[in-house]
Amino acid sequence: MLTGATGSLGAHILYQLVGSPKVRKVVCLSRASSHADSLDRILDSLKIRRLVLADESKLVSYSSNANTANLGLSEEEYASIEEEVTDVIHVSSSLIYSSTFA
Numbered sequence: 001m002l003t004g005a006t007g008s009l010g011a012h013i014l015y016q017l018v019g020s021p022k023v024r025k026v027v028c029l030s031r032a033s034s035h036a037d038s039l040d041r042i043l044d045s046l047k048i049r050r051l052v053l054a055d056e057s058k059l060v061s062y063s064s065n066a067n068t069a070n071l072g073l074s075e076e077e078y079a080s081i082e083e084e085v086t087d088v089i090h091v092s093s094s095l096i097y098s099s100t101f102a
């Protein structure tokens with residue numbers, strides 16, 4: 001599971017993970033109005049950086065809010081993450097250092 005894929009470092013990490021034969025799936029969590037919007041934002045971020053995923057079907061993207069219960073996901077989505085996720089890479093980071101961020 002990866003956060004921050006709409007940003008610079010996260011986009012590059014996503015690119016590397018998807019290109020690795022050891023990684024079956026990358027679940028990205030990002031701020032967005034919907035899961036479709038989350039995916040669009042990540043694909044835009046990759047495009048801007050000229051990063052082409054080796055296999056886009058490995059990417060699953062959820063709109064999420066780290067400050068709400070179950071990360072803002074449905075019970076089913078959260079349960080699937082609990083069951084499937086083996087590693088968490090938390091890259092999202094507010095670069096406004098005077099504000100709080102979970």
Ligand SMILES: NC(=O)c1ccc[n+]([C@@H]2O[C@H](COP(=O)([O-])OP(=O)(O)OC[C@H]3O[C@@H](n4cnc5c(N)ncnc54)[C@H](OP(=O)(O)O)[C@@H]3O)[C@@H](O)[C@H]2O)c1
Nearest residue numbers: 003004005006007008009010030031091092093094095101
């Ligand atoms: N870029 C580098 O070369 C580099 C190298 C070493 C370390 N780092 C560190 O890695 C971290 C990310 O850097 P970056 O260059 O990738 O920054 P960035 O391009 O500004 O990306 C920041 C990411 O964090 C998310 N984010 C920011 N505030 C958030 C919030 N309140 N809630 C949820 N998500 C939030 C952004 O999501 P939205 O798209 O929704 O805003 C975006 O995905 C920073 O701590 C930086 O110091 C970066």
